[in-house]
Amino acid sequence: MTKNSVPERLSFAEANTRLVPALSASFEREYDDVLLFDGDLVLEGGFLEAVAGIGSLDGVDLVVVTGDLTVSGPIALYGSLPGLYVGGTTRAETLEGGDCEIYIQEGTFTHLVYGDYNHGILETRTIETPWVINYDHDLRVSAPGARLVDNYGHDDDADFGSANIVESFVAEVVDVEGESIDVPEFLERLRAGLPVLRPGAGGAADGA
Template sequence: MRVPAATTVPERLSFAEADTRVDGVLSASFEGAYDTVLFFDGHVTLDGNFLPAVAAMHRGMPTNDRRWPPVKPVGRAYRPTGIDLIVVTGDLTVAGDIELDESRPGLYVAGTTRAETLVGGDAEIYIGDGAFTYLVYGYYNHGILETGTVATPWVINSGHDLRVKAPDAYHIDNHGDDADSDFSRSNIGAAFVSPVVDAEDATIIVSAFLERLRAGLPVLRPDVTAAAPSHRGDLPA
């Protein structure tokens, strides 16, 4: 795979080296202990989902190039291994999803992040401002997802340390009954169409929810759309 012209070629650095390059931001932000950093000093533009795209870049480089980590298969895609963090000092633009489900790699982006979705599981993620077409979703209680101000229609939290500033989004507490959320387990069943609801647990089935968003189908019942909270503006379809 050819590296896109807008993407800087990364370096493989120690955490201490990378932290020095960004004036100590990494050590001030990340709570875990990390060793190896894939460091992009500039803007990054990737085709396809984030981790497979990074791994595909590796497959196009010489096998003895130490800047590139090994890859391991994950289903039909690939992810880089041997890397604790991915750091981008510029903007990150992904024509697909950013999903970091395992504890490594984590992600830091200094500039603006754009993708279809941003999903955090066990990893630490720290980004600045951003825009996400469909949703931001955090799950699993060991991970952290922190953002600047982001534009997205939906923010879903399933027991995650979710620190997302999305003033125009609708917020779903998919784990409990957070009073600051627009929807929680107390009203999810009544508010959303049945294909996206686990009726037994009164929770959103996030995969089905996202599938309907991608297809342009409504996720809310029509009567709920009509009763959109005025402080939020129009509900997304």
Template sequence: MFQGSGGGLEPGADGAVEGAGAGGAGSLLKGGGRGPYVGADGGRGDGGGDGQEVAQGCDVTRPLGASGYHDPRAATGAPDGQKDIEGLSYPCPIVAHMTTNPAPERLSFKEADTRLVQALSASFEGNYDNVLLFDGDLVLEGGFLNAVAGICSLDDVNLVVITGDLTVSGPIALYGSLPGLYVRGTTRAETLEGGDCEIYIQDGTFTHLVYGDYNNGILETCTVETPWVINYDHDLRVDAPGARLVDNYGDDDDADFGSENIGESFVAEVVDPEGESIDVPEFLERLRAGLPVLRPGARTANDAASADVALADQVLHLDLSERARSARSPAPAPPAPVFDRRSGD
């Protein structure tokens, strides 16, 4: 039972496995680490004591009570001599509810690019040094950035790379210049929002919207499902069949909604004071609350244009029909001549 050479394990008061003694040397376990529970890569625990659990050599955020069972109320902390993930130079705690996720690895851009067969260099346009890589599917609770930061510090991380699927219960909102994001599998989240960084994903599903903010970053997808795509002068490379496109900047003639019809199409609560663009945070809050964002009878620019064309066609058809009927009708008979009997004619 996880026992390596170099010493036995002592049962605790509740029968759970503990180290050799509080603050003592502890037993050697699988992978050569110390302490009662060690991941496959042999991280080091606290030398027994409370019996802290280590995964992939990370610092501990899953302390076990004196009985050896997980105690969520126990204070977290890094015992002396912890080994970092794949050479990480800073603490990288593993969150308790993330234990089914792959442990992150910190790699150079070149190393990560080689692992993904040059997929990163084929996508990213900027120069990056440090990559936090999750090799497999990643499932996160809450917002993406906070959830990842809860697994491992994002200090000095330029890119977050997931080789499998990414599922996030909250938003993916990356407005800063770092970190960027690459997902090799399918991405699912409440929203996908990009600002100054580079984001590259494959297919995906986003409950409320995809949004690109300003022109410093890139957001590129394959085919995604989402009801709304909003662009504010962003390098937005999104394929979203069926989504309604909102141009929040005023330079996209192909958008469904732009400065010409936003004010008349959307409810006042989500329109900026000038009436020419969407207030994205208010818009998103109404979507989350299940409230309408469009006014009754609102039409996209294409719908309005189609309606105008249809009306013009109808008017033209009526005009041509009237002309055709006039052409088929016989000319009225000339009036009969009037004779003046008094003249003798």
């Protein structure tokens, strides 16, 4: 069983000094309190709930992991705080970002990466995941081989957008009125091993 390090509560300036200075080079907003895990971190379940079980997130602006981060469940950060920085490789079921800033290096995400709306930033180096979904987010992701879904309708380079989402995906995951993907339903089908694409759509017969 992996033994995680005890997290430290540091100021942003202190944490930045420890990371020479990776934080100030990445984050665009001003932050105060950092919960820092020095070394690798292995978590069971969802990221936020698991971290809160180790060290209180009250007043925490950023969670920083200097090593690898491995999460058995999703990393889903939709609130404005806390943000996330990972210095090593990140592995999780999903990586989902909303109003906060997320900066990771390489990573593997079983089901998808999702950027929701335009208040936050989600930036990665090269990652592996089958699906990247963007809803008007500042999504700075390099995911060779992933299918890109534009859930907002402005990205002409996406594999799927408002012009072809309805006819390409199974009805259970489509918001017909919005010509977009229902992300929670989409994710539930992926978790269940069920197809999300109609036969033949997107060059894949099974859509998994």
